[in-house]
Amino acid sequence: MLELRNVSLNLDGTNGAGKEILRNVNLKLERGKLYAITGPNGGGKTSLAKVIMGIYTPSEGQVLLDGEDITCLGITERAHRGIAYGFQQPPRFKGLLVEEIMKIARPNLDTVQLRGYLRDVGLCPEDYLDRDLGPGLSGGEIKRIEVAQLLARNAPVTILDEPEAGVDLWTIQKLISIITKRYKGNSQGIAIVITHNEQFLPVCDEIILLAEGSVQERGTPEQIWPLIRDDIVCKMKGQCGGSVYGVQ
Template sequence: MAIEDAIEARSARKVYGSGPKEVVALDDVSIAIRKGEFFTLLGPSGCGKTTLLRMIAGFETPTAGQILLNGRDITEEPPNRRPVNTVFQSYALFPHLTVRENVGFGLVMRGRPSAEVTQTVDRALSLVRLEEMADRKPQQLSGGQQQRVALARALAPSPEVLLLDEPLSALDLKLRKEMQSELKRLQLELGITFIFVTHDQEEALTMSDRIAVMSAGRLLQVGSPREIYNHPVNRFVADFIGETNFLPGEVRGGVAKIAGGVAIPVDAAAPEGRHTLAVRPEHVRIVPAGPDALLTATVGEAVYFGTDSHVHLRLADGAGLVARYQAEAAGGDAPPVGTEVGVTFAPGAVQVLED
């Protein structure tokens, strides 16, 4: 294990039940999370991301495999002996205690001196910008403020790793975006390892240093947001991260042939044979029909999103394709419904996916 790794899971497996009722929640997952990074476990409900988080916290014991912290095996250690804290989806604040008392509760229970508790709580409230709310009760705070209290409480004992289990899911869109920025600011300021669980791909892309995409208890791909978005390894990852067009194609020698025999350049190292091709809507270009176009399509509806429109196209073979169309950049509104247009793709944009 490299010295820069904070957390490592080695062949971690978790099985509930036995026989016909056996459920594999985590299936042979190995992953290394670096010190000081914002790492996100991303996937749909039931994919195993929260199970892995709970193993790191000590709330679940692996059926097989190991969990290491800074190179030390902590698989069998109880939660209270791990320098790890968790922020849950439910804030779980004590309604009868003030903000200050909630934040300091864990320190008091650990028997820390009063002066140390006061100093630590003041610093934690300053980090989350809630100094003026210190004497209020949780019910007097907004959802975003309650979330900040939960963060301050988790940060007060100075954990080496902070685990965040979908902590923003209960907030409305505007508050959620504000808290995304707040979490990233805190992580950069403190320099500790954040492990964040979410099913929201936008949260993962905007906040993370690296992302692990999971499905059905397995780890599918680990990489930076740019790597995951631009170079998904398979159809599940491509479909789960952002919007994607899929086309079947026959790949030979760096060229993919799709319906009608149209040849599209792809990565020369792409595996040969019949594969699914993926291209993001922003890489689909609408051009005049003619010899400069790769494909011919008919314009369907255009869905307006403010900054751009998603234009739904129908190819000659009946397949659908979505193009992201920016009127200002294109010099006018999207073509009317029923118009025949040409389609090209941005250079290098068509990805060949593994089966």
């Protein structure tokens, strides 16, 4: 189980003043489940992922993995404990090839498996294995390669930050299917997908709605999607002073 206990995060704002990014977040996430985190832009989703990965250290609170307090552990130690994070904006590594980064993700990967993971994300291995991970790859291509890496890695805790962002309409459904097939009901792992995609939400076991740095709602898609849909309608009509979740 991955647990966040009373996690708050303050970062420096533009004028140097402290800015509260996360406020008193409490979450317990179980193995075998696929979680969706959604919410307005700037609500704190990526920051929460970075707190779990150890990129940001919480100002208050604790992060626990299978009962062990990992709050003070760095990124590398957390990676060794099986936490993997796919960035919202994946870094580009000029000079590194697709085949090489896949083997870094999972060193004992054989050629058949490696090619299979690239096909899973809709990329033809023959065209991509020797491509450089520098600026020559498009946004959607680099995103798909990152998802392929995470599939290959098969970590006990996987966080995908908007895996569908920039991916074309012909491939999104394939990507959702492969992520769902891999992580839903997989008793070995916990998967968290940060998403704004309407097609992703219904296939997840639970939706966590994060807004203004706090967990506002949590439940099954049947429980949470109507609340989001009503809030979208309310915001569009400009009623109730707009959104109850503080959407600008």
